[in-house]
Amino acid sequence: MSYETIVLEERGAVALITLNRPEALNALNRQLMDELTDAVRSIEANDAIGCTVITGSDRAFAAGADIKEMQSKSYADVMMEDFITANWEEVTRTRKPMIAAVAGYALGGGCELAMMCDFILAGENARFGQPEIQLGVIPGAGGTQRLTRFVGKSKAMEMCMTGRMMDAAEAERSGLVSRVVPTEDLLEEALSVATKIAELSRPALFLLKESVNKSYEVPLDEGVMFERRVFHSLFAFDDQTEGMEAFVEKRTPNFTNK
Numbered sequence: 001m002s003y004e005t006i007v008l009e010e011r012g013a014v015a016l017i018t019l020n021r022p023e024a025l026n027a028l029n030r031q032l033m034d035e036l037t038d039a040v041r042s043i044e045a046n047d048a049i050g051c052t053v054i055t056g057s058d059r060a061f062a063a064g065a066d067i068k069e070m071q072s073k074s075y076a077d078v079m080m081e082d083f084i085t086a087n088w089e090e091v092t093r094t095r096k097p098m099i100a101a102v103a104g105y106a107l108g109g110g111c112e113l114a115m116m117c118d119f120i121l122a123g124e125n126a127r128f129g130q131p132e133i134q135l136g137v138i139p140g141a142g143g144t145q146r147l148t149r150f151v152g153k154s155k156a157m158e159m160c161m162t163g164r165m166m167d168a169a170e171a172e173r174s175g176l177v178s179r180v181v182p183t184e185d186l187l188e189e190a191l192s193v194a195t196k197i198a199e200l201s202r203p204a205l206f207l208l209k210e211s212v213n214k215s216y217e218v219p220l221d222e223g224v225m226f227e228r229r230v231f232h233s234l235f236a237f238d239d240q241t242e243g244m245e246a247f248v249e250k251r252t253p254n255f256t257n258k
């Protein structure tokens with residue numbers, strides 16, 4: 001598939017996806033989400049890639065679902081085409097680590113897309129919000145659920161009820177983003193973090209991601225037991241032997257993902 005609304009590049013073992021509809025502040029229309037879905041699937045199948053960075057421009061990560069495309073849809077349309085579910089959720093299915101590098105606006109579906117990633121690095125100019133209530137709807141791609149888990153009920157309720165934007169400092173204080181960096185350094189920093197992650201043991205990363213995500217789904221004792229069993233299972237991999245040997249021998253490990 002050739003892409004018009006995203007750019008997919010390989011930077012060593014890192015895939016870089018750049019959302020690319022500058023005329024619409026990267027509003028997420030059907031074509032873009034279809035292309036993103038295809039790109040994420042191709043990265044998943046590409047053994048040379050160990051981690052993905054998804055980013056936008058300095059002005060906008062993404063200003064939400066495309067309102068102009070959505071405005072004429074009826075209930076029957078959105079229900080029958082399984083709007084959102086059909087092509088928005090591949091990011092939540094990928095086993096490979098995915099980092100959102102957010103500068104500028106991440107609003108509505110843009111904020112939701114960033115929250116689907118494993119973590120968010122923000123530029124100092126990043127602004128997050130769920131303004132759907134101002135359009136007479138509510139977040140439809142997980143915003144009411146994921147934002148609440150990130151920042152707690154009070155702030156999520158306020159953000160979703162008023163549609164106000166949160167700046168990068170508030171987003172970091174609230175736990176929505178892992179770190180804030182100068183906007184001009186954002187991409188370089190995200191790629192550097194992704195490169196380090198891509199060098200690690202892929203089976204361990206897959207299982208790490210499953211374990212952290214499990215904490216959203218199950219009670220603490222079940223989550224800890226899941227983690228324990230996963231931890232045990234990693235002793236079946238060559239990468240565990242290699243990682244520990246390399247530490248003892250004071251050298252860099254050479255993981256083979258086996």
Ligand code: DAK
Binds near residue numbers: 024027068
């Ligand atoms: N959709 C389409 N076009 C957009 C857009 C969007 N979300 N955001 C910006 N644009 C376009 C603008 O229309 C404008 O295009 P032209 O007029 O030049 O043709 C261009 O991008 C530049 O935008 P502005 O001129 O407005 O730029 P400003 O710097 O003045 O303002 C802004 C930037 C980000 C504050 C503003 O553009 C803005 O408020 N944008 C809309 C943000 C928003 O409301 N996002 C949430 C979208 S709703 C569901 C139902 C609904 C949803 C999901 C599911 N189901 C039924 C399941 C809703 C999801 C959403 O994300």
